Amino acid sequence: MLTMSPDSRISAISILLLSLTAQAADIQVQPSPSGKPLAEAIAAAAAGDTLTLQPGIYNERVRVDKKLTLQGKPGAILDGSSSLKVEWSAAPDMPGVFIAKSDKRPEGLLVDEKFIAEIRFDRADEKGDWHWQTLLTKGTPLTSFKQVRALWMYHPKEKQIYVRFENDASPATLKMSAILSDKALIEIAAEGVIVEGLTFAAGVDDVRLTEGAKDCIVRRCKITSYEGGGMVITGGASNCTIEDCDITRGAFEEWRASEENRRENYEIWRIHKDVGKYDRVGIELNGAGTHNRILRNHFDRVFDGICLGDYRAESLDKELPSPDHGRGTEIAENVIENTRDSGMELGVGCVDVNVHHNTLRHTHGGLRFKVPRIGPVYIHHNRLIEGTPFNIWFSMDASPAEGYIYHNTIEGGADAALVYSSFNNKSRTFATPKWHVVNNLAIGVKDGFFDQRKGTPPRDFTDKNNINTTDASAAVDAGIDLSTYRNGKPLPGCEPGYFKSKAPDAGMDER
16 A cells, blocks of 8 residues: 655545646636627637736626636726717707607616616606606606606607706707616526626626535625616525625716615606616626625615515515525625615515614615514614614514514604504504514704504504613613523624623623
């Protein structure tokens, strides 16, 4: 039998590692005004290779179906827009409105690299203030074109694009572009893919992790504009991480955070939800697999921030597609601010979902629960600042899930710290019997800690040691020990020894 000395074994292992390393290539990719250099590089690369994207614009949509690393140099941008080449003319009997012939509806229109709000013809054909002709000629009822600064619509019967800008500007004098494909700028469908340091602009979905994606990482990327989802995890993609990314919607709209709950604040919301394309989510987990992580990302001026859910299961009348969708998701240390809808939404099974140490600031819908079904879901050590009108919000339907809301701090805002209401509850009692709201702190919240909306049955969740105050010192030693709270075991973040004094402080901070 052949034997090897320890030194020989180390040498053999070193040679093997060098051999494996030598097989991986670093491929330099240069942008090109013609052709598809990135797609060609992906096709030519072998599993394990690194593609380094040099600065410049890549007008491509690519699919990664092998284990690759895409490393972007500063200034490397995947851009899904194309110059809009149409001839504009004034629309008859519609002052300030322009029209252009187009055989197909664009997926999106941009001006100065920002998305124009779209009206959908089939959703805006009822007479009144929100009829498409009225909107195009007058703007939204309360603010005209001050908030929603431009509108466009495709008329499917006339095969025409309609557009209207603030100050009656002619589109012929503006820098306009269009999205002509609904494909993601980058679709990841393989194990072990890493995408790092890239900027994405003007996609319907900019980044999509889908069937086949596993153990993938998207880090230190920028989303500067998107029309559907900034980043989407779907198709059962599992064990994937999105971290340290910056995401903004890139909308041609006037974003103004306000503590006042005014009707005018809803007009951007209404143009999308009532007559437009519905939600645009910064990071969406829809039909996602298990154990995905959303960590340390920054969202600013998005429609929704982070959504874990499925629109097909937003009522108990609808079957849950799969209890494993989103199982084991961790959402932590993200900053979400200036949203026109929810900062964060949680739905579907919500099994072993852990949401902690996030900051939500100036969000419209706050942290919203849309029918979590099973649980346990843990929402803890988050800070919510000046949510208008909502900070934490139970809505849509009853929630049979096991859930824990604890050691969160809510500061300011136009409504209560936690609002308990339903607008989808005609056939059953609105109920949350397995939820626990414990050791939370509200500071300077105008309407107190809880708000029971008209028509909603009395709350039935467990309510313990929640403090509403104008003086944060009232939180000291005001909580209960959660290190044995769940069947003798600690809640996440509350392991034995987690507080300093005789009792834990209420809120997210130990003082």
